[in-house]
Amino acid sequence: MTPKPLILLLVFCFSLLSSAQDSQLAPTPPMGFMTWNYFGDNITEQDVKSIANAMIEEGLVDLGYEYIFIDDGWQGGRDNRNNIIPDPIKFPSGIKALAEYLHSKGMKLGIYSDAAQLTCAGYTASLGFEEQDSKTFASWDIDYLKYDYCGAPTDRETAEKRYSKMADALQNSGREIVFSVCEWGQREPWLWAKEAGGQLWRTTYDIRDKWSANAPEGTNLHEESIGYGILDILEINAELDEYAGPGGWNDPDMLVVGLYGKSGPSGDQGGHGATNTEYQSQMSLWSLMAAPLMISNDVRNMDDDTRRILTNKDIIDIDQDPLGKQGKRVINKDNWQVFVKPLTDGNYAVGILNTSEKKRRFKKNLDSLGLDGKYKLLDVWSKKGYGKTDKLNFQVQPHETLVFKLSR
Missing domain, CATH: 2.60.40.1180 (Golgi alpha-mannosidase II)
Structure with missing residues (x-):
């Protein structure tokens, strides 16, 4: 017969374990809409609301695409107390009101910053303001932070320190915020980003809207400004299966499904578009690799093929399987x-x-x-x-x- 104190101790420990599991951030790969490929830095409050409404109408939220991730371009500088603020023209109601709007519809809001003085598009970033910005994001009820690395040193040690500092600040902000490490895989974040406090980490440079770079073997696509296609990204991320799991995911960048060669970030460096077969392959391969599924096409105006690819519940279930194994x-x-x-x-x-x-x-x-x-x-x-x-x-x-x- 087990002594009563031991039973109580076991119940307590089990309760703590269950609580820890329940509160784990990103137990499955995050899903949602990322603004960058379609809107660039011209994103507005009304754009976010219209995308949210379309995601609900299309049944995307019911399928698990619960986030809208606002990428670069939302910032309006800092106020006289150095609090980061949104652009008052793009976001006249403020970010907190926008978060409340999404939360009222059963959705979540992500936002963007950078581990340097300025972001990739030249807006106000968070270096030196990690604690202050994290508290601001928490006060806005933000659910996710994508933290970029433009303008930062190339060495790994600095990256680890800067990401750890922001992760610590988020953990002390008073709100649970998923942390996306976005240093493009050049410092092997799969080896350190989870320990540094990240729940996902980019494994590659930005994806372009094309199947393949079709470059000679050994070509440095980044240095040659050729751009990475679906197949090029796959070649990198497929080798990293041992590093992914619940609460820590390899991120091979956004889905380009349904962009069809749209001009803008995804259309740069040869991003002329892909076929529906190739788009379906990206959805298949990203799901097999337990990757975050971040839609980036205009969900307000989807054709039947795009809708069919993005709303296939069976393939989404493979991506979101709670065992969390990357194929x-x-x-x-x-x-x-x-x-x-x-x-x-x-x-x-x-x-x-x-x-x-x-x-x-x-x-x-x-x-x-x-x-x-x-x-x-x-x-x-x-x-x-x-x-x-x-x-x-x-x-x-x-x-x-x-x-x-x-x-x-």
Whole structure:
């Protein structure tokens, strides 16, 4: 018989553990709308409200896209007490009122700053004002901070110190605020960003609205200002599966689904647009990699293909699976890439990407992917089901990613 004091101690410890789990920030990858690709730094209060209303009408919020992330361009400088303030023309009602508007609709609000004196677009940033700005963000009821790194030194030690300082300030702000480390992966943040206080970290430079840079092997895309496409980003993020999990996510940047070559940030450096097959592949691959899903197209004016891609509940469920495993790339040769992602219920998601320029047939036994036995298959895009099998045998279009849920 267990002594009563020991029982009480065990109950107390379990209660603390449950509380810690309940309060964990970003237990699954954050989902929402990021303003940068579509609006650039010309974002306004009315834009945010109209996007929020459209997200609700389109059913996106019900599917988990709960955030609107205001990127660079909202700032109006500092007041006579050095409090950071919003641009009074762009945000005449203030950020707190906007947060209240989103919260009343069951949504959350993210905001942006930079670990230097000025942001990437040249607006007021937070270096030296970490405590003050964090308290301001908390007083505005902000839920998420994207913290960029333009204008900062290139070494890793400085980055760790600056991000840790802002993370500490957020933790002392009196409000739970998800912290996004955005130093573009150049200082290997997957090795230190979670310990520094981040819940997600960018693993690459900005994505452009295209499938691939199509540059010669060994080309430094950033230095050559060529721009990273979906496939280029994939090559970096796919190697980092061991570092992702609940409360700490690899972030390969925004979804470019539905932008169709729109001019602006995503259209720079060859961002001429991608096909719907390629957009669907990005949604598939980002979900298999347990990436944050940040829409950046105009959700107020979506075509049927964009809507179909962004609202597929089965693919979203794979991304948001609470086990929090980033899919492992188990094949990467002969223009095939195959990902296997364990799911909470003991089942799996498998993705098959054809990177070649022609339609081909993929034929493999499941045990060659590390999966023993037979499984039922569900094609999450066509919704076609298949009886129990231990083989994969499918035609795959150029640049297409087939995704299957495998269940016993």
